[in-house]
Amino acid sequence: MTEKYIMVIDQGTTSTRAILFDNNSQIIGINQKEIEQHFPESGAVEHNPIEIWSSVLSVMTGVLADKNIDPLAVAALGITNQRETTVIWDKKTGQPIHNAIVWQSRQTESYCAQLRADGHDALIREKTGLLIDPYFSATKVQYILDHVEGARTRAENGELLFGTIDTWLMWKLTEGEVHATDMTNASRTLMYNIHTLEWDKELLEIYNIPASLLPEVSTSSEVYGHIAPQLFFGRALPIAGVAGDQQAALFGQLCLNKGDVKNTYGTGNFMLMNTGETPVKSNNGLITTIACNIDGQVTYALEGSIFVTGSAVQWLRDGLRFFSDAHMSEEYAMKMTDNNGVYVVPAFTGLGAPYWDSEARGAMFGLTRGTDKAHIIRATLEAIAYQTRDVLDAMVKDASTDIRSLKVDGGASDNAFLMQFQADILDVSVKRAAINETTALGAAYLAGLAVGYWSSKDALLSNVKVAKTYNSRMNKEIRDELYQGWKKAVKATQAF
Ligand SMILES: Nc1ncnc2c1ncn2[C@@H]1O[C@H](COP(=O)(O)OP(=O)(O)O)[C@@H](O)[C@H]1O
């Protein structure tokens, strides 16, 4: 094989990465660039789409340069992305008409309140598997069309295009040839019907969003188009795999069978369970989403999305200046034998699954004169584990199945204190992947399978290994007492 590698762009909330994988799923090179976060008003989070685009060009060339790799040695490109984040741009000039509104942003709460007041909750839930929340793309589109002068008329005249980050990047990489997304990303927009597998006309009318804005929806593993050669050393590299980052991680962890569960610890936490070919409706605050579409088969997932986990550690680092590197949180937490009664509820942008409370804000409980900063650090890490327990309990109820083990990945899964506490508080074994970049790996698999770089999903099974398994060491009484303390803290936070 002359083409030795698959390249992946992982465009995440805090950074853009280009990663090269070889045929044994090993990482050959990584190049990364941070993305600036813009906070234009309270609760609003935005990115500059041009900065995102230029970071992609920079990391793609950077990863080749770092390892002195010939562009001809790359077989295909996979793209995985922060989901829901919304870009609208001019079809002719390619200029975004507004900053990208990021998934975390709460600036469309009033649009959501209106949709709820108009009684659309059940219909939206039934068709999209989601619930009305600023998290999803539709109200972000409404906001941009309403806040940029002339945008609505231009949209109605077919002059504008909408995309999540995958769509924006494919459009830029193909110099406007491809305006497409895959089903996993479409299923996060609040506009896509996850049963009929098409943009839903009735919902578009409710939102007053013109259909001409929307991209074509494809599978997650096929050749969507080719990079314009002048952007990539004269090579028309096929773009062959696309998936939202959490679904890509599910695939990268090879959670290919019904009942398989993974939990990613990044800016937020996202637990997904593969529910097979049937969408499972949640009665416990989870959402239903498309897990993948490959080999002509759509699979679904139940998802619990927690908005603030790793970003609470960033807050300890940058806001409170408790340490200079996220890794140091582990050392501080381990210095203490317990949380000394301290609970931190990091509801900085409201609470996601299973509470869905946009109005909630962060709180701290149980402070005494004896509280040390290490207790606060420990309580913040514990909060990540408690929130995960909230979601896992909901998942067990919704899927009517027991979960005995959890595959984990993402930046904060490096934290040994957190992983042990997670196993303790769930009473489930926690298995950390040997390759922590499972999100990118999933997109590599999707792209590699489409171009025959890997022959089949079965060929991948021997490639994925567990680095470490954490088993519970906590007795039931302590586990129950700690978790009850957390539930009390959440209740008090919501009542505030
Ligand atoms: N050792 C650690 N302990 C706790 N949190 C960590 C650790 N390392 C990274 N993090 C947190 O994980 C997040 C980064 O993870 P990553 O998977 O790169 O996120 P994303 O894909 O959301 O940008 C940051 O929010 C950071 O604070």
Ligand SMILES: O=P(O)(O)OC[C@H](O)CO
């Ligand atoms: O960029 P991440 O890894 O924080 O993921 C964000 C999610 O896709 C939001 O739904």
